Amino acid sequence: MTNTLNLDWKHDDDIYWDLYFASMPEIPGHPGLLYKILVRQYDHPWRWYKWEFALPLWLSPTATSAPHLYNEDFDIPATSTAEAMMTAVDNLTVDDIVRVLTAKGYIK
Numbered sequence: 392m393t394n395t396l397n398l399d400w401k402h403d404d405d406i407y408w409d410l411y412f413a414s415m416p417e418i419p420g421h422p423g424l425l426y427k428i429l430v431r432q433y434d435h436p437w438r439w440y441k442w443e444f445a446l447p448l449w450l451s452p453t454a455t456s457a458p459h460l461y462n463e464d465f466d467i468p469a470t471s472t473a474e475a476m477m478t479a480v481d482n483l484t485v486d487d488i489v490r491v492l493t494a495k496g497y498i499k
Contacts, residue, residue, distance in 0.1 A: 397481050398428065411473055415446070416485055421498055423452065425488075430476045433469065441469040442476040446488075448497055464491050 398413035409432055415425040429445045444467075447457035462469065462476065465487060470476045492498045 395482050395484055398477075400430070400477050409473065411477060413480075415488075418485060418489060418492070418498070424448065424492075424498070428480060430473050430480065432473075441471065442473050443469050444476055444480050448492075458497075460491060460495065464495070 396416065398415075400411050400413045403410045403412060411430040412427045415428050418424050426447065426449050429447070430442060431445065433441045433443055444462045446460040448460065449457045462479070465483060467476075467479045470479065489498065
């Protein structure tokens with residue numbers, strides 16, 4: 392049986408948007424692939440009241456930018472509260488993340 396993530400969320404009241412973040416667990420066989428997961432308000436002006444999560448993929452230690460996965464990649468719709476999105480992320484498993492990373496071609 393696989394455990395859900397149940398992350399330790401921190402709040403950062405950034406001047407541009409409300410932001411929550413948590414450190415991701417290591418993906419077996421791919422140490423250092425993931426760093427933090429973010430829950431934030433959409434940065435589209437007409438959807439500011441919705442929350443999404445973003446998973447930056449730091450693919451190497453020298454990378455200066457990272458492609459992102461979003462809640463839609465995990466079939467999770469945007470939510471009206473940060474708490475609802477954090478709960479949705481907490482219910483993911485490492486296997487869920489590996490499945491999406493593999494499907495997108497980031498890991499084999």
